[in-house]
Amino acid sequence: MQPVIDIQRLSKQYGQGRKAFTALHDLTLSVHQGEVFGYLGPNGAGKSTTIHILLDIIRPTAGRASIFGRDVSRESVEVHKRVGFMPGELALWRGERASQIIRDFAQLRGNSTPQLRYADELAQRLNLDPSKRIREYSTGNKRKVGLVLALMHKPDLLILDEPTSGLDPLLQHTFNQLMLEAKAEGRTVFLSSHVLSEVQSICDRVGILRGGELQSVENVQGLLANGVRKVVLQVPLEAQAHAAACLEALPNVRDLTNGSATLRFTYVGQMQPLVEQLAHLPVQDLLISEPSLEEVFLAFYGDNEKVN
Amino acid sequence: MAWVIFRQALRHHWRTALAWGVGMGLLNLLTMSFFPNLDALRQFEQLFRALPPALMQTFGLNVNEQFTPDSFLASLLFTRIVLILAVYGVLAGASITANEEEAGIMSVLLAQPVSRTRIFLERVLAHAVLTALVLLLSFSGLMIGSLLIELEVNLARQFEATLGFYPALMMMIVSTALLGVVLRRRWLVLGVAAVFVLVSYFLDTLGSAISEGIMPTLRQFSFLAYNAASDVVARGIQWGDVLLLLAVMVGMVLLALVGWQQRDVGL
Structure with missing residues (x-):
């Protein structure tokens, strides 16, 4: 047609x-x-x-x-x-x-x-x-x-x-x-x-x-189905390195950055593995938000990468 | 389609045209109410005849012709009307495309099932009607004023002189519309159009005042040279001049249409 x-x-x-x-x-x-x-x-x-x-x-x-x-x-x-x-x-x-x-x-x-x-x-x-x-x-x-x-x-x-x-x-x-x-x-x-x-x-x-x-x-x-989320996580300063290591072990975590007691990353895909991992960490605060289209794009395709 | 763009343009601009027409009519009426009697006119003639011929021509008076109430009235009214109505003409011309393009309205209109050519032509036509209204109202002031004075004025000739100004005024509208197609930006269009009219005015005035050198030749390039009200009063409408202005106008419209048809809008 x-x-x-x-x-x-x-x-x-x-x-x-x-x-x-x-x-x-x-x-x-x-x-x-x-x-x-x-x-x-x-x-x-x-x-x-x-x-x-x-x-x-x-x-x-x-x-x-x-x-x-x-x-x-x-x-x-x-x-x-x-x-x-x-x-x-x-x-x-x-x-x-x-x-x-x-x-x-x-x-x-x-x-x-x-x-x-x-x-x-x-x-x-x-x-x-x-x-x-x-x-x-x-x-x-x-x-x-x-x-x-x-x-x-x-x-x-x-x-x-x-x-x-x-x-x-x-x-x-x-x-x-x-x-x-x-x-x-x-x-x-x-x-x-x-x-x-x-x-x-x-x-x-x-x-x-x-x-x-x-x-x-x-x-x-x-x-x-491949939903992308921005995650901001606050943990005690002494637990930060451990938390970062645990999160980096998850295959769906991207672009993890480590600030003062704050971890930021992009999460792609099903939320269940993330929730299970967070249950074992001393989380003080958690913010999950929708990323901008640009961030979705970067999460999927990376910078400068052209698909199709 | 039922001439939607034409009717819309009339609806958008009739109040402005009415205001200009009434304003010009009142100005003419006011001028007529101060118009001198026969004795004063003779004194004016003596005064003017004492002036150098070039200066007399600057006032729109022909040195070689009889100093009549009609020629004196035409000199009073039509040398001034050119510059005042030029403002109307330039503003009207900018409203054909430039105003709406700058405001972003043209993009909405162009997404409707109406061709660019139709938008342009129907708007020019609407302004042709409105301009006639302005001049008719302007003349009506002159007509009413003629009842107030002692001197006998040939209203038919004054009407011809008013009508004779119509092609020149339309020329200002069309040339500004062409500038709108080329330059796009409203203030730029208004500025360049104003310069065009002023240069034309000075070429015409100086060209008619100075009979030697390059000025008479340069005057031929001013569209106002083909619109001398004093000539109309003395000899009637010069149809050759009118046809020349019409031909140039048609050329400008065609040029504008080609540009308007081909270019991007709203950038």
């Missing part, structure tokens, strides 16, 4: 000569129908550049990309009819009412009545009052407007740039529900994020981007 998004050897370079900067290098990626694909990477990895190329806002230096089999640059208007987009930082006309912008965008797509009906429904679910002017909305409410604009025409493909950043837990839950509904209806979602935990519950696969290069495409279930 033809992929919904098909990216072949896509590159984007900004500037020329000594000031040249490669934002995206030789990216090849496919996203299939009905899939929720997480496009992950730290800030500056090239996520937004990819999305902007897919939407024909910027043009690639090399390679090609197609959506629904249509070239994203040459047939952008046709492509956009089937795509819903929410940018990372939504900017709209500050003096306009959200309801007016919703009407305008619906009219741009034609057959606006069902879109407006669904936009009303979405606004209710998101607890959004669309009669206000854009300048009157808080950041969170602006993101709700962005969601309504992206979803109201029930697009076959949703492209969302960092959609979960700045959402409160309640809204995050509604957002996840909306994404799962879209998936259940056979629609495709391509969303970027720099926080794995925010998207892991809805994504089928994630692509990890770093320094403009795709490092890996992983099944989320597989990634979670």
Whole structure:
């Protein structure tokens, strides 16, 4: 079956000569129908550049990309009819009412009545009052407007740039529900994020981007089974050397550092062996937290190591 | 599509256009209310005729032609209107792409099913309509003012002179829009456009005041040279000049469209 998004050897370079900067290098990626694909990477990895190329806002230096089999640059208007987009930082006309912008965008797509009906429904679910002017909305409410604009025409493909950043837990839950509904209806979602935990519950696969290069495409279930945690452990100073030796003996402990009475390390995989080992140590305090995406990446692949 | 971008541009800018139009209308009305009677006009003529011809031309008065209420009124109104409405033209031109590109709004708009060409052209068209509104309101002040004075003013000719300014004002809008496509940044666009208008103004003014040397030749490069209100009052609209301005404008629009179509947006 033809992929919904098909990216072949896509590159984007900004500037020329000594000031040249490669934002995206030789990216090849496919996203299939009905899939929720997480496009992950730290800030500056090239996520937004990819999305902007897919939407024909910027043009690639090399390679090609197609959506629904249509070239994203040459047939952008046709492509956009089937795509819903929410940018990372939504900017709209500050003096306009959200309801007016919703009407305008619906009219741009034609057959606006069902879109407006669904936009009303979405606004209710998101607890959004669309009669206000854009300048009157808080950041969170602006993101709700962005969601309504992206979803109201029930697009076959949703492209969302960092959609979960700045959402409160309640809204995050509604957002996840909306994404799962879209998936259940056979629609495709391509969303970027720099926080794995925010998207892991809805994504089928994630692509990890770093320094403009795709490092890996992983099944989320597989990634979670190998869960990565940051651990900070406090033990009495006299027991520190012993504790460090015991922990280093565990095969899943990585990057152990030894501070004043504090041991820090990254733990990968099942927690049971760690818990059993900790039971034998004089633990004074324990903090287990989720690492950043960069740290997950380092734990799996190490620095400068390219996978695939 | 139903001209959504066109209607949106009208909605976004009609208040500004209305304010400019009413403002210009009031300014014209005010000027008319101080307009001299026939005796005073003759005194003005004597005063002006005593000036060097070059200086007289600087005031938009043709030394070789009869000093009529219409020509005097045109000199009072249209030498000033050029610079004042240039501000409107430059601001309007920046709103075609530069303002929204810098604000990040253009990225959202470009992700909708509407072509870049359509966005650009519908906005230029909306500004063409709004600019006509500004000039009509400006003329209405002149019309009302003519009722207040003793002198007989040929309103049809004054209307032609107002209308004659339309291509030049559109030229300012289109050239600023072209600068917006090339330069992207709002303040840079406004700055360069302002310099362009000022240089054009001085080339036109000096070129018409100095009849020898290089200035008359340089004047040909100023778009304002094709928009002399005093000429319109004396001889009617010069359709050759209008067509020339239109041709240059169409060229600028095509150039802007090519650039707008090909380049990255929002960087």
